[in-house]
Amino acid sequence: xxxxxxxxxxxxxxxxxxxxxxxxxxxxxxxxxxxxxxxxxxxxxxxxxxxxxxxxxxxxxxxxxxxxxxxxxxxxxxxxxxxxxxxxxxxxxxxxxxxxxxxxxxxxxxxxxxxxxxxxxxxxxxxxxxxxxxxxxxxxxxxxxxxxxxxxxxxxxxxxxxxxxxxxxxxxxxxxxxxxxxxxxxxxxxxxxxxxxxxxxxxxxxxxxxxxxxxxxxxxxxxxxxxxxxxxxxxxxxxxxxxxxxxxxxxxxxxxxxxxxxxxxxxxxxxxxxxxxxxxxxxxxxxxxxxxxxxxxxxxxxxxxxxxxxxxxxxxxxxxxxxxxxxxxxxxxxxxxxxxxxxxxxxxxxxxxxxxxxxxxxxxxxxxxxxxxxxxxxxxxxxxxxxx
Ligand SMILES: Cc1ncc(COP(=O)(O)O)c(C=O)c1O
Numbered sequence: 059x060x061x062x063x064x065x066x067x068x069x070x071x072x073x074x075x076x077x078x079x080x081x082x083x084x085x086x087x088x089x090x091x092x093x094x095x096x097x098x099x100x101x102x103x104x105x106x107x108x109x110x111x112x113x114x115x116x117x118x119x120x121x122x123x124x125x126x127x128x129x130x131x132x133x134x135x136x137x138x139x140x141x142x143x144x145x146x147x148x149x150x151x152x153x154x155x156x157x158x159x160x161x162x163x164x165x166x167x168x169x170x171x172x173x174x175x176x177x178x179x180x181x182x183x184x185x186x187x188x189x190x191x192x193x194x195x196x197x198x199x200x201x202x203x204x205x206x207x208x209x210x211x212x213x214x215x216x217x218x219x220x221x222x223x224x225x226x227x228x229x230x231x232x233x234x235x236x237x238x239x240x241x242x243x244x245x246x247x248x249x250x251x252x253x254x255x256x257x258x259x260x261x262x263x264x265x266x267x268x269x270x271x272x273x274x275x276x277x278x279x280x281x282x283x284x285x286x287x288x289x290x291x292x293x294x295x296x297x298x299x300x301x302x303x304x305x306x307x308x309x310x311x312x313x314x315x316x317x318x319x320x321x322x323x324x325x326x327x328x329x330x331x332x333x334x335x336x337x338x339x340x341x342x343x344x345x346x347x348x349x350x351x352x353x354x355x356x357x358x359x360x361x362x363x364x365x366x367x368x369x370x371x372x373x374x375x376x377x378x379x380x381x382x383x384x385x386x387x388x389x390x391x392x393x394x395x396x397x398x399x400x401x402x403x404x405x406x407x408x409x410x411x412x413x414x415x416x417x418x419x420x421x422x423x424x425x426x427x428x429x430x431x432x433x434x435x436x437x438x439x440x441x442x443x444x445x446x
Contacts, residue, residue: 060383060433062358062424063243066317066324074312083308086270090311094253096318101228103236103255105262108311109269112217112239113146114304115252119235120150122264123185123211125299127282131156131211135184140170140196141392141406141413143189147215148393148402157182158404160394165412166349168360168388169196175204178407185211188233191389192422193245193328193357194348195224198232211235217252218389220245221325224352230255240310243424245324245355246317248310264299272301324427325355331430332356338438344369344445346420359434360388361441362420369445371419377444383423383437391417 078084090108098106109115123131133155139148141160151158159178164171168191175186186205190196198214205212214233216222222229230236235258240251256262263281270276274296279286284298332354339347339361346362348354363371378385392413393399394406423437424430 060423060430060437061426062384062386064424064426064428065242066247066320066427067313070316070319071313074316075309078309078312081308085308086305086311087308088311089308089315090306093311093314093318096315097253098255100318100321101231101236101255103231104257105255105259107254107262107265107269108306108314109252109254109304110306110310111250112237112241112252113149114302115217115237115239115254116146116215117150117153118265118268118302118304119213119237119254119261120154121268121299121301122261123213123235124154125264125268125283126260131184134182136180136182137185137187137213138170138175138178138183139187140189140191141394141410142168142191142389142416143187143215143393144217144389145393145396145398147187147189147217151187152402155403156185158402159183159407160404160410161407162410162412163191163416165346165362165415167194167196167351168192168348168416169194169351170201171412172197172200172204174407175201179208183208183210185213187213187215189215190219190222190229192348192360193219193222193355194350195219195222195229195352195354197351198227198229199225202232217244218357219355221321221355222353234258235261240314240317243357245328245357246314246321248306248313248317251306251310251314267299268301269304270301271303272297272299274298327427327429328356328425329354331425331434332359334431334434335359335425338434345441356425358422358425360416360420360422362388362416363445365415365419367446371421374441374444375421377440378423378437381436381440383433383440385421385423388416388420388422391420
């Protein structure tokens with residue numbers, strides 16, 4: 059069986075879990091704080107907040123942008139988004155009443171086609187959501203320049219690309235906010251978990267409150283987001299923002315600390331697997347594989363059947379299924395083609411031709427934090443046989 063994902067845990071993670079059990083503190087505590095500090099330091103960010111998933115990282119972050127004091131986001135504001143990303147990149151935007159402008163992707167990198175940004179821009183545009191798909195850095199330097207030029211917020215959903223780099227910087231660190239996921243299949247795993255990084259003190263404090271019921275309890279005394287009173291009784295349950303409960307468990311912090319130490323090695327193994335994948339498929343005109351931009355952390359391997367060839371994707375996938383090879387549509391495909399789009403306020407910029415090709419002709423197979431030479435060679439020989 060060539061699976062989509064496998065775990066990267068060893069003895070260290072099991073001991074970390076046992077350590078939490080021994081401590082008797084299961085809810086968010088010291089280990090989560092330690093992990094947040096280590097994560098912020100690894101990515102050179104002033105602040106890091108851990109939450110219960112990458113999806114909650116996006117939701118808590120978008121919420122915070124509505125409550126910041128200087129030019130908060132408002133209902134009806136427009137956000138430029140790529141046509142391909144995970145559903146929960148988009149949901150918080152819909153839930154907070156933002157209007158989405160879907161821009162096509164580049165067929166090779168699978169990231170937003172930046173030549174269409176100007177066309178997507180209107181006087182109502184307030185933010186760009188940058189997503190580096192499946193480990194491959196989006197054009198983040200140029201997106202940052204575009205946002206600076208037009209006074210826009212750059213929000214980086216980096217949930218698929220921990221450890222990737224562009225122009226000497228980690229993805230996730232180009233934006234005003236960067237979000238990460240530590241779900242099972244991701245570069246490091248706490249099974250469920252998410253992280254947010256930002257350099258902005260105010261956003262960080264807003265997120266801290268929004269993460270835990272919108273209360274004031276987790277904030278430092280000198281925060282700018284509210285004035286603490288000296289009534290301890292009232293302060294213990296003082297609600298200042300409409301928030302959620304997005305707290306991670308203490309286990310997640312303890313495991314994350316161990317996993318983070320392994321991140322570089324885990325990404326190196328993925329990159330070695332990618333070298334072989336590229337060698338096997340890159341010069342073959344039957345397939346369009348993801349073209350690396352900067353240094354990808356290779357979440358998985360995408361293949362798009364060249365629209366000029368005859369082979370039907372359905373047939374091709376049937377062969378893979380017969381051979382016990384798992385696959386999925388590329389990050390959910392072209393998002394506006396999903397039923398849920400009827401609830402969105404959105405527009406399509408020009409056309410989504412490439413996202414549609416990826417949707418109709420593409421799929422991905424897994425990359426793993428272990429050597430998969432045998433699986434990749436077998437995949438290649440099957441596809442070589444069945445794709446004409
Ligand atoms: C781009 C992107 N954003 C957000 C998420 C959500 O992360 P989680 O599964 O941790 O909620 C994912 C999940 O893989 C993702 O791919």
